[in-house]
Amino acid sequence: MDGIHDLGGMMGFGPIEPEADEPTFHEPWEARAFALNVLGIVALRAYNVDEYRHAVERIEPRHYLAAPYYERVLTAAATLLVEKGVITHAALEARAGGPFPLARPVAERAPADVPAPVHGRFAVGDRVRVRDIRPAGHTRVPRYVRGKSGAVLHVAPAFSFPDAAAHGLAPRAEPTYHVRFAARDLWGDAAEDHASVVVDLWETYLEAS
Amino acid sequence: MSGRRRPPEPAPVAARVRGLEEALAAEGKLGPPGFLDSVEADVEKAFDWRNGARVVARAWVDPAYRARLLADGTAACAELGYQGPQGEYIVVLEDTPDLHHVIVCTQCSCTAWPVLGLPPDWYKSPEYRARVAREPRRVLHEMGLDLPAEVEVRVWDTTAETRYMVLPLRPAVTEGWSEDELAAIVTREAMIGVARL
Numbered sequence: 052m053d054g055i056h057d058l059g060g061m062m063g064f065g066p067i068e069p070e071a072d073e074p075t076f077h078e079p080w081e082a083r084a085f086a087l088n089v090l091g092i093v094a095l096r097a098y099n100v101d102e103y104r105h106a107v108e109r110i111e112p113r114h115y116l117a118a119p120y121y122e123r124v125l126t127a128a129a130t131l132l133v134e135k136g137v138i139t140h141a142a143l144e145a146r147a148g149g150p151f152p153l154a155r156p157v158a159e160r161a162p163a164d165v166p167a168p169v170h171g172r173f174a175v176g177d178r179v180r181v182r183d184i185r186p187a188g189h190t191r192v193p194r195y196v197r198g199k200s201g202a203v204l205h206v207a208p209a210f211s212f213p214d215a216a217a218h219g220l221a222p223r224a225e226p227t228y229h230v231r232f233a234a235r236d237l238w239g240d241a242a243e244d245h246a247s248v249v250v251d252l253w254e255t256y257l258e259a260s
Numbered sequence: 261m262s263g264r265r266r267p268p269e270p271a272p273v274a275a276r277v278r279g280l281e282e283a284l285a286a287e288g289k290l291g292p293p294g295f296l297d298s299v300e301a302d303v304e305k306a307f308d309w310r311n312g313a314r315v316v317a318r319a320w321v322d323p324a325y326r327a328r329l330l331a332d333g334t335a336a337c338a339e340l341g342y343q344g345p346q347g348e349y350i351v352v353l354e355d356t357p358d359l360h361h362v363i364v365c366t367q368c369s370c371t372a373w374p375v376l377g378l379p380p381d382w383y384k385s386p387e388y389r390a391r392v393a394r395e396p397r398r399v400l401h402e403m404g405l406d407l408p409a410e411v412e413v414r415v416w417d418t419t420a421e422t423r424y425m426v427l428p429l430r431p432a433v434t435e436g437w438s439e440d441e442l443a444a445i446v447t448r449e450a451m452i453g454v455a456r457l
Binding site: 077138 | 267268269270271272273274275276277278279280281282283284286287289290291292295296297299300303304307349351364366367368369377378380381382384385386387388389390391393394395396397398399402403409410411412413414415416417418419420421422449454
């Protein structure tokens with residue numbers, strides 16, 4: 052989906068502010084939110100990692116940007132546990148003592164109807180183009196490379212195709228390709244000199260260039 | 261949610277976390293006994309960026325290990341005991357005098373947990389995720405790193421299952437240092453690529 056999570060290249064954001072000797076968790080609730088999400092995926096097997104990522108993406112954009120990272124984790128886990136029927140939204144709000152915002156629903160006709168590709172079509176050095184696919188559901192193509200061409204640097208092993216796994220479709224594994232894009236091809240004349248971006252892309256996302 | 265209408269103020273986030281745990285407990289859905297506590301106890305031990313620092317130090321002192329690390333990062337990290345979730349396929353990016361690598365995950369916050377730990381807040385921030393792909397030199401400058409104009413800056417967006425780690429350039433002043441001494445100067449920021457040592 053063309054969602055708020057797909058931040059790469061968006062303008063207007065301010066400085067990055069690293070914290071010296073930052074702890075893994077700042078507050079006890081952050082560690083608990085992390086553990087509750089592991090519970091949902093690993094122990095309860097109520098949802099998978101791709102469904103989890105998509106639930107984060109479905110958080111209402113104003114909530115998404117304002118929430119700290121582990122609040123997004125909490126919101127996605129709670130959303131999926133309600134959607135899967137493990138708990139109810141009413142029980143969550145009763146026990147939290149107030150409103151408990153969840154992510155928005157999965158879009159109608161969310162999965163991209165993209166046929167599985169012939170595997171192993173590309174090799175290191177090949178020029179490839181990112182297909183112009185715009186599913187309403189989960190995908191791992193950042194908007195900023197859609198339709199852009201680059202060169203294959205490396206072929207990674209086959210991994211589960213997330214656009215299918217996030218929507219309960221038949222699982223399929225396919226190689227991913229590390230594709231290098233020249234900064235000028237992505238950002239135009241304003242691009243910084245001598246810069247490039249490498250994006251790791253499943254085979255379905257690519258075509259010969 | 262249009263016009264002036266705003267959603268009601270949510271319950272405090274800590275109360276929502278507790279509410280989720282209590283709602284699951286009421287359904288008997290907290291997993292094996294002690295599951296949540298054990299995850300919390302294990303996570304900081306299992307996923308520590310100092311593991312990555314030891315990988316870097318070993319690569320600096322042992323050319324054969326360095327070659328294995330660059331050829332198969334997953335196996336070379338596992339040699340030192342560093343493997344597990346979010347480390348299923350680790351690719352190590354070797355900085356050279358002409359090429360500087362920087363890692364980001366623009367769509368979420370993916371990181372190689374076994375060697376870089378859970379990511380810091382700045383890495384997860386919208387500011388870093390939005391900006392570093394488009395203006396890496398400017399971002400690095402703001403973070404205190406000015407690269408020569410002739411050095412290529414290569415930004416790696418963690419969009420699939422490959423997890424990256426930067427192998428930084430070894431500082432010339434460390435000639436003759438022990439592996440432990442070297443590991444102590446490696447920072448998480450250097451292994452993400454927003455700092456040089």
